[in-house]
Amino acid sequence: MASQTVGRVAWDDVRRQATDFLSRYIQIDTSNPPGNEAAAARMISETLAAEGIASELYTPAPGRPNLVARLRAPDPFARPLLLLHHMDVVPASPGAWRVPPFDGEVREGYVWGRGAIDDKGLGAIHLIAFLLLARSGVTLGRDVILMAVADEEEGGGLGAGWMVNNHWDDIECEYVWDEGGAGSHGIIGDNPVFSVSVWEKRSMVLRLTARGQGGHGAMAVGAPIDRLVSALHALQGYRADARFNEVTREFFRRVAATRPFPVSWLMRNAGHFAVRPLLSARINKIPVVNAMVRDTVVTTILDAGGKPNVSPETAMATTNARLLPDTDPEAFLQNIRNVVGESIDVEVEALTEASPPSPVASELFEAIEKAAVAEVPGAVVTPIQTPVITDSRFFRLKGAKAYGLIPAILTTDDLNTIHGVDERISIDNLVRGIKITLDAITRLCARDGASASDQRR
Numbered sequence: 543m544a545s546q547t548v549g550r551v552a553w554d555d556v557r558r559q560a561t562d563f564l565s566r567y568i569q570i571d572t573s574n575p576p577g578n579e580a581a582a583a584r585m586i587s588e589t590l591a592a593e594g595i596a597s598e599l600y601t602p603a604p605g606r607p608n609l610v611a612r613l614r615a616p617d618p619f620a621r622p623l624l625l626l627h628h629m630d631v632v633p634a635s636p637g638a639w640r641v642p643p644f645d646g647e648v649r650e651g652y653v654w655g656r657g658a659i660d661d662k663g664l665g666a667i668h669l670i671a672f673l674l675l676a677r678s679g680v681t682l683g684r685d686v687i688l689m690a691v692a693d694e695e696e697g698g699g700l701g702a703g704w705m706v707n708n709h710w711d712d713i714e715c716e717y718v719w720d721e722g723g724a725g726s727h728g729i730i731g732d733n734p735v736f737s738v739s740v741w742e743k744r745s746m747v748l749r750l751t752a753r754g755q756g757g758h759g760a761m762a763v764g765a766p767i768d769r770l771v772s773a774l775h776a777l778q779g780y781r782a783d784a785r786f787n788e789v790t791r792e793f794f795r796r797v798a799a800t801r802p803f804p805v806s807w808l809m810r811n812a813g814h815f816a817v818r819p820l821l822s823a824r825i826n827k828i829p830v831v832n833a834m835v836r837d838t839v840v841t842t843i844l845d846a847g848g849k850p851n852v853s854p855e856t857a858m859a860t861t862n863a864r865l866l867p868d869t870d871p872e873a874f875l876q877n878i879r880n881v882v883g884e885s886i887d888v889e890v891e892a893l894t895e896a897s898p899p900s901p902v903a904s905e906l907f908e909a910i911e912k913a914a915v916a917e918v919p920g921a922v923v924t925p926i927q928t929p930v931i932t933d934s935r936f937f938r939l940k941g942a943k944a945y946g947l948i949p950a951i952l953t954t955d956d957l958n959t960i961h962g963v964d965e966r967i968s969i970d971n972l973v974r975g976i977k978i979t980l981d982a983i984t985r986l987c988a989r990d991g992a993s994a995s996d997q998r999r
């Protein structure tokens with residue numbers, strides 16, 4: 543049973559509006575760097591204004607605005623819910639795509655283009671649900687804030703981080719709905735699973751440098767470039783121990799319900815030392831689950847040499863490590879130094895903030911759970927510790943409870959397009975996402991949320 547608010551909507555119209563909005567949103571190229579989110583913010587602001595909703599821009603640097611709009615509760619009983627998405631996207635190399643990445647093409651039941659899922663798709667879902675909530679005329683018991691930020695893909699220093707550090711007085715939300723998790727089917731468990739991010743890993747960027755004598759391409763031996771290659775090879779073989787915490791144990795416990803014995807039993811006892819070796823082969827096969835329980839390290843940039851007949855004096859690589867929230871960065875670094883050996887310099891280029899987890903027992907998590915199951919019967923809703931870095935950390939550090947979920951049912955193929963080629967979202971998923979979002983925010987924010995939610999569609 544979804545809320546009354548969901549039952550009253552003309553969903554065919556919403557389908558058209560959401561498709562059109564997302565297609566146009568993708569056509570505004572906000573590749574970051576440089577970002578250039580101004581036109582995107584203007585489009586959102588105009589869409590809101592057309593329905594009589596004001597929005598405000600907060601601009602830390604030229605062309606890099608952050609947008610905030612608010613539906614007010616006349617006599618609030620609680621602090622706001624904030625719907626958060628980022629307007630910037632990672633760059634796309636058109637050559638590899640089946641469609642031009644910034645055309646916003648609509649075909650085969652999908653909206654195509656960079657940002658279709660991450661994060662303009664979530665933005666479209668939030669925006670339309672926000673408009674539908676406003677149109678419904680329900681009396682709110684807490685404010686609902688729509689926030690579209692710049693700069694997430696480059697760390698959020700001009701976006702969410704800047705907003706939280708400079709304009710917290712205008713936000714002061716209790717809850718945040720952000721990216722970081724998604725619904726999926728057939729990846730983990732046999733049922734549809736909505737993975738809601740409640741905590742995240744930390745990103746550590748390392749620069750590995752080998753220095754020494756290069757020489758002529760005809761005879762150099764043991765040159766820096768060779769030592770770097772050996773070090774990276776050793777790093778590929780590095781596998782940190784699997785470690786479980788309150789979030790990952792709860793994840794396995796919930797997903798266990800969808801699996802037959804004995805896997806279900808193993809999952810329920812995931813934290814137990816005797817079970818770990820038995821479960822570990824299965825965990826290793828699913829990259830997203832593997833990344834949830836281990837520190838990982840991936841080489842992302844190589845930089846050495848320039849002439850075919852010269853062995854260079856320096857060879858460099860950049861690796862991206864993702865640390866479990868309770869990993870000691872110094873101890874991790876020492877492990878990496880041991881793996882690559884003394885002849886390689888290892889420097890930390892960047893490390894994201896450590897942030898606390900958000901509780902699984904909360905009104906927003908519960909509202910999401912009810913709304914998701916109402917829309918997708920048989921679905922399991924579980925907390926996860928996301929391996930990706932999100933803006934949620936800024937809010938968690940301020941004491942807000944933040945949850946990451948694209949409320950759609952994505953396939954492995956869909957998920958692989960995020961930051962990859964042919965990014966796309968099905969129109970069915972857009973509509974599903976809007977229904978779940980509208981239902982959940984009505985449950986959480988309407989003054990009579992509980993009773994409105996118990997009405998049949």
Ligand SMILES: [Zn+2]
Nearest residue numbers: 660661694721
């Ligand atoms: Zn994103």
